Every structure is written in structure tokens, then in C-alpha cells.
Amino acid sequence: MLDQLLSVSTRNALSKLSETVNQGAIAAGAPAPAAAVGQPSFDNVLSQLAGSVSGKLENAEAISMQSMTGDVPTRDVVNAVMDAEQSLQTAIAIRDKIVQAYLEISRMPI
Incomplete structure (x- = not known):
């Protein structure tokens, strides 16, 4: 039951989002500025x-x-x-904000 709930909700969405972010950074050839500063990277925060x-x-x-x-x-x-419910609702709200920000960025003219 728990695995079905997590597959539908946050865990898969966040892991796919962090994979997309990592692939985009690698494709762009961007260095990892967070590693140089000593702060956790975006994908590490999402994984945590x-x-x-x-x-x-x-x-x-x-x-x-x-x-x-x-x-x-x-x-x-x-x-x-x-x-657990409060944590799940918080994670869903963060996921929604990340998706919304991504969509806004993708609509920006180049």
C-alpha cells in the first residue's frame, strides 16, 4: 500500500525532476557551483x-x-x-512550485 502511494505521489516525481535537472546541467556543460561553495546541490536536497x-x-x-x-x-x-500527512503535503506543494517555475522558465523567450 505504501509503495503504491509513494509511486503516485512525491518520490517518483522528485526523483524524475532531480534526474532532469542533472541531465540538463550535464548537457549544458555547467559546472557544479554548489560543490565549489560546499553547499548541498539541488538534487541532493530533493533526494533528502x-x-x-x-x-x-x-x-x-x-x-x-x-x-x-x-x-x-x-x-x-x-x-x-x-x-506523515503534513510532510507529504509539504513535499507535494514544493513539487508543484518547482513544476510551476520550470513551466514559466520554459515559456520565456530566448
């Missing part, structure tokens, strides 16, 4: 975001499964699910 969201979703699912056996109180389940 996707990993964080994925981890929170997996944690929420694991806690939900543990609650079925009575090992975890309902309050902890609700907190984990709400945290």
Missing part, C-alpha cells in the same frame, strides 16, 4: 526531502500496524499519521 517523506510514511504505517496488536496507543498512531 523524498527520503524524509518516505521515512515518515513508512514509520506511520509501521506504527499503524503495531497499533492493531495493541502495542501502541492510539494517540501515537494519530501523531505519526498526521506528521
Whole structure:
């Protein structure tokens, strides 16, 4: 269930977007300025975001499964699910802004 949700939502979209960004930078012959400055690159930030969201979703699912056996109180389940939902909504909003910015840039006259 979790894999289906992630495939539909953020993880695939962010990984495809970071691959596109990397391919565009390589095709343009652009150097990696973030590496020179010592700051994380754009694709690393997106990968960390996707990993964080994925981890929170997996944690929420694991806690939900543990609650079925009575090992975890309902309050902890609700907190984990709400945290995962908030992270997913944030990642989706960031993805939407990135796509919107890309579309605006692609419409600019050269």
C-alpha cells in the first residue's frame, strides 16, 4: 500500500525532476557551483526531502500496524499519521512550485 502511494505521489516525481535537472546541467556543460561553495546541490536536497517523506510514511504505517496488536496507543498512531500527512503535503506543494517555475522558465523567450 505504501509503495503504491509513494509511486503516485512525491518520490517518483522528485526523483524524475532531480534526474532532469542533472541531465540538463550535464548537457549544458555547467559546472557544479554548489560543490565549489560546499553547499548541498539541488538534487541532493530533493533526494533528502523524498527520503524524509518516505521515512515518515513508512514509520506511520509501521506504527499503524503495531497499533492493531495493541502495542501502541492510539494517540501515537494519530501523531505519526498526521506528521506523515503534513510532510507529504509539504513535499507535494514544493513539487508543484518547482513544476510551476520550470513551466514559466520554459515559456520565456530566448
